[in-house]
Amino acid sequence: MTDGPAGPRGAWELTDLDLPGLQRQIASLGAEPYHAGQVFAWVYKRGVTDPAAMTDLSRALRDRLAQACTISTPEVARRDVSVDGTTKYLLRLADDRHVEAVYIPDTPKQTFCISTQAGCAMRCAFCLTGKMGLLRNLRPGEIVGQVRVLARDLDLLAAPFNIVLMGMGEPLHNYDHTMAALRILADPAGFGLPARRVTLSTVGVLPGLDRLAAEPYMPNLAVSLHATTEDLRDRLVPVNRKYGLADLVAACARFPVKRRDRITFEYVLLAGVNDTDADARRLVALIAPVRAKVNLIPFNEAAGLPFSRPSDARIDAFARELAERGVRVSVRKSRGRDIRAACGQLLVEGGRPSPAQRMATLME
Ligand code: SAH
Secondary structure, X not given: OOOOOOOOOOOEEHHHOOHHHHHHHHHHOOOOOOHHHHHHHHHHHOOOOOHHHOOOOOHHHHHHHHHHEEOOOOEEEEEEEOOOOOEEEEEEOOOOOEEEEEEEOOOOOEEEEOOOEEEOOOOOOOOHHHHHOEEEEOOHHHHHHHHHHHHHHOOOOOOXXXXXXXXXXXXXXXHHHHHHHHXXXXXXXXXXXXXXXXXXXXXXXXXXHHHHHOOOOOOEEEEEOOOOOHHHHHHHOHHHHOOOHHHHHHHHHOOOOOOOOOEEEEEEEOOOOOOOHHHHHHHHHHHOOOOEEEEXXXXXXXXXXXXXXXXXXXXXXXXXXXXXXXXXXXXXXXXOHHHOXXXXXXXXXXXXXXXXXXXXXXXX
């Protein structure tokens, strides 16, 4: 930790490049490509973004790098710590857009919940992020940058951690940048994050799901289902009008999950909307063709969202209906609700958000 957020300001953004991309850039500066691995280690293992401090590079290469590239790091605009230790970061990007990322301690591992877009185009009826609309896609370096900032701030650069892409945005709606970010995170020269430590959560953008099925780097997959009929899902998750429930489940059934792995179906429980025993039984039948488990997310209430959270007794009864029929089921514990860091609690007030108000919300 020898430098602050400000890095060099040159023509290309170093943090958007995977290792082969950086090797090419370094070769174009007239240096040996293997130096890219050293730079990766500085930036991702040690949190150093000032080329002048990269002391195992020649002085000439340090100077050339400083002139040629930019190394951007999101700035912490605000940090809220929950009574349960969950910490929500409001991060300022280079163009003054803001995103949120959340640190969830000990679940059982350390977890970072990060964003892939500023805002979101999906407009799910129960999610505050959706109320913002899509402001813009994040670049690969901005997605990875959230991890760099949190790991550094929390002194976890050398610790094992999990990543969930469950912050603001729909990862498969920003497919190329999201996958580029995952390749950067995975590279052993940097964080070396194995794919099994990453969970990509999607509303079910089918072309993206089919592309993901062919990726060499395969994160865990979570699919936001939330309804068991086309009609209800059309209303709760508007993208269902384009990529319907039946096609989504079929895509999940043919998705190549490794032996012993399962797709997670996320199901937000909304009182009186999708939480009856009949819903639970329809859910069992719907997902029967898929090697799956179900993660129930009791709705996190927020001003402006016309839903409420079912009682604990109803949540338990719903979970029991699934479990008794052989479905693996868990109920997501709400973390960080006191600091509005729980799922879907992104807040936008008045329709025209100021940067400080462009608060996402995330996960638990
Ligand atoms: N776009 C991705 C990631 C979104 S956030 C996706 O849709 O999967 C991760 C989860 O939080 C999703 O399942 C989302 O539906 C859920 N969520 C959104 N708002 C919520 C709220 N108010 N209460 C509980 N869960 C919510």
